[in-house]
Amino acid sequence: MFHKEGAKIILGSLVTTVAVVLLAEKFIANYWLLKFIEVFALVFMVLILQFFRNPKRPVNAADHTIIAPVDGKIVVIEEVYEPEYFKDKRLQVSIFMSPINVHVTRYAVNGLVKFSKYHAGKYLVAWHPKASEENERTTVVIENSVFGDILYRQIAGALARRIVNYAKEGMHVVQGTDAGFIKFGSRVDLFLPLGTEIDVELNQKAIGGKTIIAKKA
Structure with missing residues (x-):
């Protein structure tokens, strides 16, 4: 699950990642350069998702x-x-x-x-x-x-x-x-x-x- 504060950044990053990959596939002929860009874009997206993760942690609230x-x-x-x-x-x-x-x-x-x-x-x-x-x-x-x-x-x-x-x-x-x-x-x-x-x-x-x-x- 992801934190609500990351919604806009996650969406914007996803759109950017997809756009970069599609443009690279269209305009870059070099196979290894294309793969590098695709992997970089994927790693970037994973890092954004990891940063905004919001793990649910049940807490037994206690005043002491x-x-x-x-x-x-x-x-x-x-x-x-x-x-x-x-x-x-x-x-x-x-x-x-x-x-x-x-x-x-x-x-x-x-x-x-x-x-x-x-x-x-x-x-x-x-x-x-x-x-x-x-x-x-x-x-x-x-x-x-x-x-x-x-x-x-x-x-x-x-x-x-x-x-x-x-x-x-x-x-x-x-x-x-x-x-x-x-x-x-x-x-x-x-x-x-x-x-x-x-x-x-x-x-x-x-x-x-x-x-x-x-x-x-």
């Missing part, structure tokens, strides 16, 4: 767990100062997504959306230390009954040129359901209360909607 909002690799676990909303120290957990990862963003917790804001910005590589503050991004805060306020930030990378965020202030959201999409690579930061017991390690592979980032008994 925080789950990974996206697929990717855990690249940051550290105490930092969060300047936008909390304006105090938080525990940051960051997940970097490569272009081959699923790019659906899922709600990490159940709760009420207290804050949701879009920021225009730069397109530094997603792992750059200043990407969280200077890149195009969205900031969302969810009030959870167990952990309190949890902030997550979708961050565009060097290739990502559009962030889709479905969270609106006042919404009650369900853990694991669709929260948005980031097109073509990026990162998501979680900002958790100090003292939260983290269940993941640096460089660990995270699966959105499945991997438990933190939990309370």
Whole structure:
């Protein structure tokens, strides 16, 4: 199954792929050049389909767990100062997504959306230390009954040129359901209360909607 945010790009890519193949077959006489173009077009189409895939992952929503909002690799676990909303120290957990990862963003917790804001910005590589503050991004805060306020930030990378965020202030959201999409690579930061017991390690592979980032008994 494919994400709805990819519908126009998938359709446009399909039309382009078919057109390129038909034109190549009509105007290119060299057999090997023709085959190269056909294979290139096919690989391009497969990559587009892979990028916008949206695997269904049933989640048993639980207030006492925080789950990974996206697929990717855990690249940051550290105490930092969060300047936008909390304006105090938080525990940051960051997940970097490569272009081959699923790019659906899922709600990490159940709760009420207290804050949701879009920021225009730069397109530094997603792992750059200043990407969280200077890149195009969205900031969302969810009030959870167990952990309190949890902030997550979708961050565009060097290739990502559009962030889709479905969270609106006042919404009650369900853990694991669709929260948005980031097109073509990026990162998501979680900002958790100090003292939260983290269940993941640096460089660990995270699966959105499945991997438990933190939990309370």
